[in-house]
Amino acid sequence: MTGAVDIKGSAPPKLLAAFRANFAEGAELGARFCAFRDGELVADLAAGWSDREKTIPFAEDTLVCVYSSGKAAMATLVAKAVSDGRLDYERAIATDWPEFAAEGKAAITLAMALSHQAGLCGFADEIPPDEWIRWDNICARIAAMAPLWPPGSAAGYHPQTVGYIVGEVFRRRTGRT
Structure with missing residues (x-):
């Protein structure tokens, strides 16, 4: 693949142009973008490479570490579930x-x-x-571990665990992931 990047999938023209521009400007090595509106798939794109050596094409099923970018979506989904009465901020996690x-x-x-x-x-x-993608295994590790301090007495960033903890509560209470 030389020159223009081979983009797989479909999207509205302006979104497709912006996606293509990221590659043309050198801002992307590999990327995937998918969006739904009212339950309908409106954009589904994949292009580029999944490795720096440019030997493995970025595919529709390529896994990507997104670090903390999902926390805003997580908080929004939790707030909506609390508003709908499906979750409660003060409910003990162990209840569910x-x-x-x-x-x-x-x-x-x-x-x-x-x-x-x-x-x-x-x-x-x-x-x-390869363990990080095994949801049940990570949740079992978290369930078995002891807190580093008495819960509620201090704060410390939970970069590795908060998504699994909140996600597991969300899954158990709403039936959704």
Whole structure:
């Protein structure tokens, strides 16, 4: 693939042009964009490479680490579920996820997790890269771990765990992921 990038999928013309421009300007190595409006797929694009050596094409099923970019969407979905009465910020997580109560975590609430006060900011042992996509395994690790401080007594950024904690509560309460 030399010159223009091979874009797979479809999107409205302006969005497709912007997606293509990111590659033309050198801002992208590989990317995927998908959007729905009112439950209907309106854009689905993939292009470029999934490795720096440009040997593996970026495909529709290429996994990408997005770090904290999903936290705003997570907070919005949780706020909507709270507004609809499906979630409660002050409800103990262990009420819906009994295994989570282990190691002194029975009183941790959704609010504590969202505000990084649960004391569960990371893992004591290294997690192999291919393990991060195994949702149930990571949730089991979190359920089994002890807080680093008494929950609610301090705050510390939970970059590795908050998405799994909140996501598991959301899944158990709403049936959605």
